Amino acid sequence: MNDAPLGLLFAVLAALILMSGFFSSSETGMMSLNRYRLKHLRKQHHKGAMRASKLLERPDRLIGLILIGNNLVNIAASAIATVIAIRLYGDAGIVIATILLTLVILIFAEVTPKTIAALYPEKIAFPASVVLLPLMRLLIPLVAIVNWVTNGLLRLLGINTNEAGEERVSREELRTIVSDPDAMIPQRHRGMLVNILDLEGVTVDDIMVPRNEFYGIDLDESDECILETIHRSSHTLLPVWREDSNNIEGVLHLRNVSRVVDRDGLSRSGLIAALDKPYFIPESTPLHTQLRNFQQKKFRLALVVDEYGDVIGLVAVADILEEIVGEFTSNLSDSSDEIYPQRDGSYVFDGGASVRDINKALKWELPTDGPKTLSGLVLEYLESFPDGNAGLRISNYCFEILELEGNVVRAVKGRPSE
Structure with missing residues (x-):
């Protein structure tokens, strides 16, 4: 060299x-x-x-x-x-x-x-x-x-070289990957994927329609009232009860309405015969589990019961699908009759509005681990029933009670705190 x-x-x-x-x-x-x-x-x-x-x-x-x-x-x-x-x-x-x-x-x-x-x-x-x-x-x-x-x-040195297994991604890590704006996933699809990952942390009582808001048929009402309920229904599945909405007789699918109504009007025997067996589920059922149950059992509507067996609400397949794809209308003023934007940037809420729906619609971060409705959340933070209008702060948001009916908050005004 x-x-x-x-x-x-x-x-x-x-x-x-x-x-x-x-x-x-x-x-x-x-x-x-x-x-x-x-x-x-x-x-x-x-x-x-x-x-x-x-x-x-x-x-x-x-x-x-x-x-x-x-x-x-x-x-x-x-x-x-x-x-x-x-x-x-x-x-x-x-x-x-x-x-x-x-x-x-x-x-x-x-x-x-x-x-x-x-x-x-x-x-x-x-x-x-x-x-x-x-x-x-x-x-x-x-x-x-x-x-x-x-x-x-x-x-x-105490290091086992066989412990290093295949690289795995946790649910939270996958959520971060999907949410990354640099990911080559369209915004709408990204939101749907995140919502699917969130189903595991949401239970049916978070999205159910409460029992006091049921739209259905009371067999104790007159034939005219029952026919009017069927005529005005915007739902294809109606719960049917007797005396009280806790005593569910079954579920009427409006495709069977021809068996219920004849020339003489309402056929009560035909109505009873047309009812599908009610499907009851526990309130703590995770949404991803319930979606799979709906698919396996071929049901589209379920009645939610508490630990004592009392009916507390209902949930439909469409409710779970909306948790994935979002509301089927995107205009806030058209799609919600519970949230009313004000000119000063605040909002007037119906007391029965779901806390989760408010968070989703307004991108707020109100606590969801307690009461499900805004009325319940306000009363929990007040720790008493107010005698009149009262103001309070929840997390980073200021609220003012506008209307109180008995022990229920009917209307609340709220905005993010400055």
């Missing part, structure tokens, strides 16, 4: 620095690959992804291979650089070679290639796998020996 022409030595040194850059960029590119995108590309039989996946099956061996190659070329580059420097500058060349080679390797073989690989991992890793895969087969004995020694040292 001492007799080799300087031109040849410089050429070999440049080649070694390029090889060092290759190994450095390969390491960063391989480790920066998105594992889920890699699975997707592998299912599409992408050749680069298939090669990279095979290498990443044993990341310890891949890192071992890359570091063996990187260290070999760096040491060889150091030796050649030292020879060149000594021939040019004598003994002082050793110091010069050390300083210059460190800078060259740092810039051209470490920082620059690794930065490029971190920014474009697929463009670096997939072509690099063409070289790394056969190189792994060639150097597998040496790589296996190195890994055996290093794994033994790790075990002595």
